[in-house]
Amino acid sequence: MLAIIGGTGLTQMEGLNVVSRQQVSTQWGEPSAEIVTGSIEGKEVLFLARHGHPHRIPPHKVNYRANIQALKDAGATAIIAVNAVGGIHPECEPAGLMIPDQIVDYTWGREHTFFADDLDEVVHIDFSWPYDEPLRQLLLKEAANLQLKVMDKGVYGATQGPRLETAGEIQRMKRDGCDIVGMTGMPEAALAREVELPYACVALVVNMAAGLTDEIITMAEIEEALHQGMGKVLNLLSSSAKVYQD
Numbered sequence: 394m395l396a397i398i399g400g401t402g403l404t405q406m407e408g409l410n411v412v413s414r415q416q417v418s419t420q421w422g423e424p425s426a427e428i429v430t431g432s433i434e435g436k437e438v439l440f441l442a443r444h445g446h447p448h449r450i451p452p453h454k455v456n457y458r459a460n461i462q463a464l465k466d467a468g469a470t471a472i473i474a475v476n477a478v479g480g481i482h483p484e485c486e487p488a489g490l491m492i493p494d495q496i497v498d499y500t501w502g503r504e505h506t507f508f509a510d511d512l513d514e515v516v517h518i519d520f521s522w523p524y525d526e527p528l529r530q531l532l533l534k535e536a537a538n539l540q541l542k543v544m545d546k547g548v549y550g551a552t553q554g555p556r557l558e559t560a561g562e563i564q565r566m567k568r569d570g571c572d573i574v575g576m577t578g579m580p581e582a583a584l585a586r587e588v589e590l591p592y593a594c595v596a597l598v599v600n601m602a603a604g605l606t607d608e609i610i611t612m613a614e615i616e617e618a619l620h621q622g623m624g625k626v627l628n629l630l631s632s633s634a635k636v637y638q639d
């Protein structure tokens with residue numbers, strides 16, 4: 394069953410016929426919100442609001458381990474994560490979409506692994522290609538079918554937040570090869586890999602990153618881009634859910 398993790402601007406999913414909502418607990422604690430089971434055009438999906446519903450948990454306080462574990466326990470076989478991001482690559486534009494293929498992780502101090510305590514052996518997962526390529530291709534194919542413009546690859550730089558970056562930090566990230574910047578891509582992607590759940594990201598650009606325009610970043614512009622772009626994201630999620638096969 395496909396699971397969707399909704400980010401900023403997607404705390405509940407329009408178009409989802411809700412079948413059940415379950416308040417669950419895991420050995421890592423409680424996930425951000427109820428696990429919603431629903432159907433999209435007859436296909437069962439799971440939905441979890443990363444920041445809670447209503448939105449109240451900041452990026453560095455999200456219990457990523459509980460979220461991934463809860464979805465795994467609920468029967469997820471793959472995860473599509475939705476993330477609002479800042480654009481760094483010059484072709485990014487507010488309300489534009491990217492399906493990234495790489496990650497650079499700048500987060501710190503987050504519970505970032507299931508392999509921390511009570512180990513029989515030390516585990517190092519392969520994470521060369523952090524996103525699942527078949528799942529990325531499924532998203533790209535559905536985007537093409539819907540005639541949605543998407544950037545088909547790019548590097549997601551994951552920052553700690555909750556503050557936005559300095560212009561200097563964005564220049565460093567640019568030199569590091571980052572194309573977009575967000576606060577929630579990690580450790581979520583790595584935890585999904587640790588429990589062998591294929592994982593891909595739909596990134597919605599909601600502002601150009603710090604210092605790349607003459608303006609400062611306002612919540613109003615972010616909200617406007619979320620409003621403009623989320624319809625496209627929902628269409629992409631629905632058609633991807635429809636064709637997804639376990």
Ligand code: HPA
Binds near residue numbers: 480599600
């Ligand atoms: N930086 C980090 N995270 C973000 C941004 C940004 O500019 N926009 C939305 N999430």
